[in-house]
Amino acid sequence: MKLQKTLLSIIILLILLTLLFVPFRTALVFYKENTDNIEAFLPIQKGDTFQIIFKHSIHLTDVVEKYKVTDDFEIKQYEFVYEEFGIGMPSNAEDGESFVYEDGKYYIKDIDNVFPSINIRNGKTVSENRLVWGKEPNEKMVWFNEYFEPGAWFKLKVERISLWEYLKGVNIHE
Template identity: 50%
Template sequence: MKRKFVNLLFLIPFILFIFLLLFIPISDALVFQYQNSGNTLAYIPISEGETFQMKYTHSIHLSDVVESYEITNDRQIKQYELMYEDFAIGMPENASEGEIFEQKDGKYYLKNMDRRFPSFDLRVGKVRANHTVIFEGKEYPLSRVIEPGTWVRIKIERINLWQRWKGVNMLE
């Protein structure tokens, strides 16, 4: 009886340790959640100061648009640049205060942007948009892991080991 009690004394802290190891958030990730449900469809491990881009084909112009983002120290998503190829519906014609507008090699750039978001929503394109995340120079089409037409919320969130194991790491 005493031996069972001693074993139990060692087993309970071990189980608690494993539980904590699995369920305490340990790393930041760029997460793609189903609508605003909190259900993570996919993620990319990311850290403060790292950057990523969202590339898509504009529905009217049928040309590429690339939005560039950086992760801030307070887990916000900061848009710092926008690149597009056509002036027309839905595209800015000039820079806002503090921003820089440039034309280079037939493309237009808005630079020095400081637009911060806790999250942003996106409907993964069904027809032409071909929404793609660019991270560390590699392209990851969202339609590869998220059903086209799905509304996703994109945000920075701390995730735990369990979420990493059960989720879809877009980099793999």
């Protein structure tokens, strides 16, 4: 009888540990600098899109970088939108891309840049970075400053996270 209780306890403990520490949810994870410390995460799935919008520190206009989660859980940049040429802004499209001017904005479309991760900094001088996700008309947006200190930088990766990471991390939501 004592052996059965011990075995049952071990089995329950193993099930709990598995539930806690085996990755179960895909998320866009914001790792603080070059660490394994999760600062925040956005639950996301293959095929989902998201945007990072930042205010250009010289022109003070929005720059929009659009991304999609690939089947391999990498990040594919597919479009870039800005309003003014200048420092840090591309002047034309690369091979296979298209350069379009519409409604006062420049678009570089059909981009095929795939990244395992992206390094990003929350603006310090002009701290107006935003994260947008979802499909129109139900897009959701949050300001980086709601979650991160101005000037902080992060490594973004699409990864599967465990229930433990999910519970101890900061879930980005509208």
